[in-house]
Amino acid sequence: GAVVSQHPSRVICKSGTSVKIECRSLDFQATTMFWYRQFPKKSLMLMATSNEGSKATYEQGVEKDKFLINHASLTLSTLTVTSAHPEDSSFYICSARDPSGAPWGQFFGPGTRLTVL
Amino acid sequence: RKEVEQDPGPFNVPEGATVAFNCTYSNSASQSFFWYRQDCRKEPKLLMSVYSSGNEDGRFTAQLNRASQYISLLIRDSKLSDSATYLCVVNMGGNTPLVFGKGTRLSVIA
Numbered sequence: 001g002a003v004v005s006q007h008p009s010r011v012i013c014k015s016g017t018s019v020k021i022e023c024r025s026l027d028f029q030a031t032t033m034f035w036y037r038q039f040p041k042k043s044l045m046l047m048a049t050s051n052e053g054s055k056a057t058y059e060q061g062v063e064k065d066k067f068l069i070n071h072a073s074l075t076l077s078t079l080t081v082t083s084a085h086p087e088d089s090s091f092y093i094c095s096a097r098d099p100s101g102a103p104w105g106q107f108f109g110p111g112t113r114l115t116v117l
Numbered sequence: 118r119k120e121v122e123q124d125p126g127p128f129n130v131p132e133g134a135t136v137a138f139n140c141t142y143s144n145s146a147s148q149s150f151f152w153y154r155q156d157c158r159k160e161p162k163l164l165m166s167v168y169s170s171g172n173e174d175g176r177f178t179a180q181l182n183r184a185s186q187y188i189s190l191l192i193r194d195s196k197l198s199d200s201a202t203y204l205c206v207v208n209m210g211g212n213t214p215l216v217f218g219k220g221t222r223l224s225v226i227a
Contacts, residue, residue: 044217093160106215107163109160
């Protein structure tokens, strides 16, 4: 099946620093990728839809200047958490849809666990 | 009203039991339906798609009732390894994102 990778899997940083998370589709081209965030014992919340070659679409309440998304190629989307603060500590997960795949679902990366001290 | 609603559980069942999860969705234009499984501190993984005709994969049976906007998942002969959170997921089609329910937590006990 389709594989989506994320890097890094875990990051610990100091408050005020920026953290970049990469999401790659390894064996298919994904024109659209999605970024989710999950706090402990909470459901996945969609943050933004990342479109290759165009601006990302952010969900209500998600600051686009704080969570910078770049989808420069058909296999790579990046999420940069700028000036991270402890409340940004969460599990960040990307997903990508394989347009040629069936069932018509999405494949998730393994997630990045961010801890901001 | 939430787009996808599930009973959060937890469901604590003994090994070998049959357990059923239910889910309702609010958008009648939804096109695709799935059950995902998420283990603690891991990403969600696709368990199975759900079709109106119903579909079965081993011990797992999923059903969709479009008229009632209702989705179900039945797990027979529960195993300890079935312990996880089961996510009901709906999609509008095209390049739209998946819409997740909050999940139903299942604990299978020896």
